[in-house]
Amino acid sequence: xxxxxxxxxxxxxxxxxxxxxxxxxxxxxxxxxxxxxxxxxxxxxxxxxxxxxxxxxxxxxxxxxxxxxxxxxxxxxxxxxxxxxxxxxxx
Amino acid sequence: xxxxxxxxxxxxxxxxxxxxxxxxxxxxxxxxxxxxxxxxxxxxxxxxxxxxxxxxxxxxxxxxxxxxxxxxxxxxxxxxxxxxxxxxxxxxxxxxxxxxxxxxxxxxxxxxxxxxxxx
Amino acid sequence: xxxxxxxxxxxxxxxxxxxxxxxxxxxxxxxxxxxxxxxxxxxxxxxxxxxxxxxxxxxxxxxxxxxxxxxxxxxxxxxxxxxxxxxxxxxxxxxxxxxxxxxxxxxxxxxxxxxxxxxxxxxxxxxxxxxxxxxxxxxxxxxxxxxxxxxxxxxxxxxxxxxxxxxxxxxxxxxxxxxxxxxxxxxxxxxxxxxxxxxxxxxxxxxxxxxxxxxxxxxxxxxxxxxxxxxxxxxxxxxxxxxxxxxxxxxxxxxxxxxxxxxxxxxxxxxxxxxxxxxxxxxxxxxxxxxxxxxxxxxxxxxxxxxxxxxxxxxxxxxxxxxxxxxxxxxxxxxxxxxxxxxxxxxxxxxxxxxxxxxxxxxxxxxxxxxxxxxxxxxxxxxxxxxxxxxxxxxxxxxxxxxxxxxxxxxxxxxxxxxxxxxxxxxxxxxxxxxxxxxxxxxxxxxxxxxxxxxxxxxxxxxxxxxxxxxxxxxxxxxxxxxxxxxxxxxxxxxxxxxxxxxx
Numbered sequence: 001x002x003x004x005x006x007x008x009x010x011x012x013x014x015x016x017x018x019x020x021x022x023x024x025x026x027x028x029x030x031x032x033x034x035x036x037x038x039x040x041x042x043x044x045x046x047x048x049x050x051x052x053x054x055x056x057x058x059x060x061x062x063x064x065x066x067x068x069x070x071x072x073x074x075x076x077x078x079x080x081x082x083x084x085x086x087x088x089x090x091x
Numbered sequence: 092x093x094x095x096x097x098x099x100x101x102x103x104x105x106x107x108x109x110x111x112x113x114x115x116x117x118x119x120x121x122x123x124x125x126x127x128x129x130x131x132x133x134x135x136x137x138x139x140x141x142x143x144x145x146x147x148x149x150x151x152x153x154x155x156x157x158x159x160x161x162x163x164x165x166x167x168x169x170x171x172x173x174x175x176x177x178x179x180x181x182x183x184x185x186x187x188x189x190x191x192x193x194x195x196x197x198x199x200x201x202x203x204x205x206x207x208x209x210x
Numbered sequence: 211x212x213x214x215x216x217x218x219x220x221x222x223x224x225x226x227x228x229x230x231x232x233x234x235x236x237x238x239x240x241x242x243x244x245x246x247x248x249x250x251x252x253x254x255x256x257x258x259x260x261x262x263x264x265x266x267x268x269x270x271x272x273x274x275x276x277x278x279x280x281x282x283x284x285x286x287x288x289x290x291x292x293x294x295x296x297x298x299x300x301x302x303x304x305x306x307x308x309x310x311x312x313x314x315x316x317x318x319x320x321x322x323x324x325x326x327x328x329x330x331x332x333x334x335x336x337x338x339x340x341x342x343x344x345x346x347x348x349x350x351x352x353x354x355x356x357x358x359x360x361x362x363x364x365x366x367x368x369x370x371x372x373x374x375x376x377x378x379x380x381x382x383x384x385x386x387x388x389x390x391x392x393x394x395x396x397x398x399x400x401x402x403x404x405x406x407x408x409x410x411x412x413x414x415x416x417x418x419x420x421x422x423x424x425x426x427x428x429x430x431x432x433x434x435x436x437x438x439x440x441x442x443x444x445x446x447x448x449x450x451x452x453x454x455x456x457x458x459x460x461x462x463x464x465x466x467x468x469x470x471x472x473x474x475x476x477x478x479x480x481x482x483x484x485x486x487x488x489x490x491x492x493x494x495x496x497x498x499x500x501x502x503x504x505x506x507x508x509x510x511x512x513x514x515x516x517x518x519x520x521x522x523x524x525x526x527x528x529x530x531x532x533x534x535x536x537x538x539x540x541x542x543x544x545x546x547x548x549x550x551x552x553x554x555x556x557x558x559x560x561x562x563x564x565x566x567x568x569x570x571x572x573x574x575x576x577x578x579x580x581x582x583x584x585x586x587x588x589x590x591x592x593x594x595x596x597x598x599x600x601x602x603x604x605x606x607x608x609x610x611x612x613x614x615x616x617x618x619x620x621x622x623x624x625x626x627x628x629x630x631x632x633x634x635x636x637x638x639x640x641x642x643x644x645x646x647x648x649x650x651x652x653x654x655x656x657x658x659x660x661x662x663x664x665x666x667x668x669x670x671x672x673x674x675x676x677x678x679x680x681x682x683x684x685x686x687x688x689x690x691x692x693x694x695x696x697x698x699x700x701x702x703x704x705x706x707x708x709x710x711x712x713x714x
Contacts, residue, residue: 094659094660097247100659125629126591128549152605195642
């Protein structure tokens, strides 16, 4: 039985692209697909967005709650702390 | 599950027959025909002769069907169902006398005219 | 300031607790008087503190983020208008998808402002109440931004001018209207299951992705931007839906069968309403990225099943019968709904048309087992009639379903009778009631007292409540201008305007 796929869809803006690069760095096996105006991010079970990595890519302080400014859709449960935003399935 | 409410929940019959100014609702369906996108609804006097269904309602509704031109109530085999029961209607008698009540569903089936378009 | 030297502040968990846990136990009023809606649905709630909001939104971050989103969105709407970007859409036919959206979906956004406000007041737990309050404001934002986005199209295209009246009166708009009314007149827990979970979590992708990717593929930048801006709120809504469901299921094992019934009912009601989206995505978009059948495969057969799997541990089961029908119908649904609208285009505020050769070939490719066999011959015949000046418009009114309010235009695929309309009956209080399917019949039979109150447009017309007995009188009452808002796209003022614009 295949694992459930955690999903994040982000707007293809400057910030969205930087966040995507941070995700690529921190999540092995992540599959990133470019669609019109949108970046689709998929990975088995769990995607972790780390504030420190995003901040490095952006060149400024970034808070996980800012993800909402570029978030289009997600698939999975959510856990948000001061340092990370995680989308995951618990099957 | 029934309706949950705090206090009494009223029974409001939105389409009771008294609301139709002497008419009753009657539905019509030519079995198997799909150009007409659903069965149709009509407000009809209960005293209307059943024959008016053949002379008026069926042509205005179903003339768009490709096999309508072959529908001849004198020659074509037609099976009538009123509310799921096969009936042989008396066309000179009223809807009411033929067992067509408020919100009755009249289906007519023509085994030789199946409504196929193309395939 | 680097990430390592951030100013010290309260962490998210504590900030959330201090800013949201501001409730108290009433001392001089009885709790059941302060919260009168909590018992009636039969749910057992032992600990409201167990309600979690994973986003942990507090009002300060809410205002900040939402204001930022709005500023960005309105800049784009302004730019769109300034540059007359409506000229860059693929074809004027596309705009009918927006007319459908503005009259069908946008008023529902307003309806759920009321619905979530009511739920916020009804719930005792602050976590639940605050999440609902924020959602109510989100929905108001969606309503406003949709109206703003589409107001620009109203300057150039017909059918947009009175979405409020049309939503309340027009025959096919009673489908979404009754959906919203049904949810709003349920108790707060069912409401949350219906809207937050079934609609905003399970089925959201079947509504928003088709409209928004339809917009993207057809050059409608304004709608894409609105869509993405709203979708960021939707992630919070989806999370509210999932939190709500888990909360109800975890609070007491006795809640499981109640919640299961609601999930099943609202999956079905949502699916039936999404028939309008099916026809939109397959027929209204000159450039269609995805077919309805493909969307069902991805969002129902895959994603929805993954979700149910996640809930298995609570005892929730997949409603196999309903899912089987949805899957069986997927290659027929959009064509059947398009035919319903083709029959009744004379009474709609949108244009309908027969697909051109390109679109027909796309449909053949996406529906290899059904389109050429059942629908192309019918549509080619319509085109031949139209070329003779005999474009078909129905002079008669449909029998519509007592529950979903759609004409009984769906056929018996599972029974092997794809040319026969499905039809069920029930009896209540000495009167017969007609429904389109087992799904809708079950909903009626579970709560007949509710559905005998359905405001069914054809019946209301026959009762004399809709401006008159003839179609012209009813159109006037609908605020639909005959020969302008309705009828085929070919020959419409929209077409004439568009051809002139494109120098055709």
